[in-house]
Amino acid sequence: MTAHPPAPDEDELHAFADGLLDEARQAAIRLWLADHPHAAKQVADWQAQNDAIRKAFAGHARRTPSDAAMVRQPRPSPRFAWNRVAAACLLFLTGCGTGYLISLTQHPDAAAPLQRTSLPQEAETAYLIYASEKRHPVEVAAEQEAHLAAWLGKRLSYERLAVPDLSRLGFQLVGGRLVPVEGGPGALFMYEDQQGQRLTMLVGRNAENRETSFRFATSGSVETFYWIDNGFGYAVTGEISRDLLRDVAEECYKQFPA
Amino acid sequence: MTEPQDISFEGQLLALLPALRRFARSLARSDAEGEDLLQDGIVAALSRRAQWRGLNLRSWMLAIISNRYRNSRRSHGRHPTAPLDEALDVPVPQAEPDPIGRMRLEAALNSLSPDQRMVLMLVVIEGMPYQEVADLLQIPLGTVMSRLSRARQKISDTMAAENVIPLRRQT
Numbered sequence: 001m002t003a004h005p006p007a008p009d010e011d012e013l014h015a016f017a018d019g020l021l022d023e024a025r026q027a028a029i030r031l032w033l034a035d036h037p038h039a040a041k042q043v044a045d046w047q048a049q050n051d052a053i054r055k056a057f058a059g060h061a062r063r064t065p066s067d068a069a070m071v072r073q074p075r076p077s078p079r080f081a082w083n084r085v086a087a088a089c090l091l092f093l094t095g096c097g098t099g100y101l102i103s104l105t106q107h108p109d110a111a112a113p114l115q116r117t118s119l120p121q122e123a124e125t126a127y128l129i130y131a132s133e134k135r136h137p138v139e140v141a142a143e144q145e146a147h148l149a150a151w152l153g154k155r156l157s158y159e160r161l162a163v164p165d166l167s168r169l170g171f172q173l174v175g176g177r178l179v180p181v182e183g184g185p186g187a188l189f190m191y192e193d194q195q196g197q198r199l200t201m202l203v204g205r206n207a208e209n210r211e212t213s214f215r216f217a218t219s220g221s222v223e224t225f226y227w228i229d230n231g232f233g234y235a236v237t238g239e240i241s242r243d244l245l246r247d248v249a250e251e252c253y254k255q256f257p258a
Numbered sequence: 259m260t261e262p263q264d265i266s267f268e269g270q271l272l273a274l275l276p277a278l279r280r281f282a283r284s285l286a287r288s289d290a291e292g293e294d295l296l297q298d299g300i301v302a303a304l305s306r307r308a309q310w311r312g313l314n315l316r317s318w319m320l321a322i323i324s325n326r327y328r329n330s331r332r333s334h335g336r337h338p339t340a341p342l343d344e345a346l347d348v349p350v351p352q353a354e355p356d357p358i359g360r361m362r363l364e365a366a367l368n369s370l371s372p373d374q375r376m377v378l379m380l381v382v383i384e385g386m387p388y389q390e391v392a393d394l395l396q397i398p399l400g401t402v403m404s405r406l407s408r409a410r411q412k413i414s415d416t417m418a419a420e421n422v423i424p425l426r427r428q429t
Contacts, residue, residue, distance in 0.1 A: 010387075011403050014410075020387055046410050053382050054286070054364050059293070061280035070300050071271045135293060 007032060013039060017046040046117060065141075066134040069198030098183050118182060120217035120224040123202040123235030126188050127177050131198040131238075138175030138190055139203030148176045152187035156205060158232065164201060164255045166191050169247055171199060180208065181233065199245070201252055206233035214249060216242070225249035229256070270315050272371070278319055284379040285327045287368055295330065299323040307350055320384060321394050324376050332370040366416035374409035401426055 008016065008029050015021050016029045016239055033040040140148040145163055148166050153161030155178055163173060171191035179188045181204025189201040217224045223245050227236035234256065238251045275296075282299065283292030299322045303310075306367055367375065380391045387421075394401045 010407065014406055016401065018381055018385075019346070045414055049410060049413055050382050052359075053367070055361060055379075056363055057280050057383060058284040060289075061276040063276055064279075067272060069306070071268045072296060134297070144414070166291045167289045 101256035119233045123237045127200045127237035141175040142173040155185040164252045202235040269364040287422040378409040
């Protein structure tokens with residue numbers, strides 16, 4: 001056996017506890033610690049701290065559905081996004097209030113023209129609120145697609161509600177949630193492409209109208225295609241090109257049961 | 259990884275996100291604060307990508323997040339935030355099966371100064387050698403060592419003090 005290796009100083013004991021030394025020195029200090037119980041206890045204490053800290057945060061090294069959107073350039077600053085959400089909420093509440101007042105004071109038929117314009121507005125509001133939501137964009141995630149369709153179908157009394165498959169156009173389902181549409185329950189499905197660009201598809205009951213033509217509404221960079229078919233109103237909303245959005249709308253139209 | 263690697267700036271950043279999320283959370287006092295810190299760091303990185311020299315993106319991101327953390331702590335003052343939306347947090351598979359132990363650890367970590375916590379987490383969570391920590395935070399190596407030592411001492415003291423209260427049932 002060679003002469004005693006130099007005794008470690010405190011810095012070296014930290015490096016030992018963190019496993020930062022080369023193997024030979026690590027082994028030498030292990031030997032030294034066997035004869036120095038006070039230092040050994042100290043090092044064991046630090047290592048126990050390390051283990052506890054690593055364990056406590058290990059579960060956070062995970063991906064979320066909005067990761068791709070987060071690194072997409074350019075992003076509005078969070079403050080700006082909140083303004084948009086606040087504005088959308090206000091618009092939404094104003095819309096609800098107006099709709100409610102009108103429904104109180106007018107015959108349903110008289111309210112029909114307003115309802116026709118409120119569908120794209122509601123779709124746009126839902127898009128603004130939920131598509132920018134990073135942590136809880138949906139209530140039920142895409143993995144539970146069957147449950148999602150059954151749950152929302154039941155709430156809308158839409159027996160054969162199936163979640164449209166937009167993978168042909170490069171959009172994957174993120175999930176869905178229940179939202180109010182024209183004072184009743186509505187279904188909101190959210191999709192995302194590989195770059196994290198999102199779009200939403202809104203379905204709600206629409207008893208008074210029997211229109212089937214595609215309509216288009218725009219507000220800033222947010223575009224909406226909507227149509228009414230067999231007592232249901234549909235709207236697709238996103239910040240994508242009008243042509244692509246129209247393809248999405250047609251794809252949804254084809255996939256919803258006539 | 260068998261997937262073809264995306265070597266674009268965004269692609270590399272995306273690949274780093276889980277690790278960066280964990281690091282941000284290790285500095286923060288709640289899941290919400292951690293996620294805010296992460297997003298803040300990403301926004302800052304995207305707006306400053308021209309300054310990135312094409313070298314170690316991970317270190318660059320850790321430095322940005324550390325800076326944002328230090329600045330936000332400074333503006334917060336020392337008072338701890340009590341997050342109300344904690345119950346809404348996405349459930350994370352809890353590694354610590356003992357919630358009281360987890361609470362004691364959180365309390366001990368929250369007793370550290372932001373400077374101590376940054377050094378500790380770069381060493382423990384990121385496994386960084388001390389000289390790299392010094393370079394990343396632009397402080398002398400001796401300062402790294404004294405902050406690390408004080409952080410560990412403080413955690414020991416806090417945990418020991420907490421032990422006086424018989425929260426833990428002997429089994």
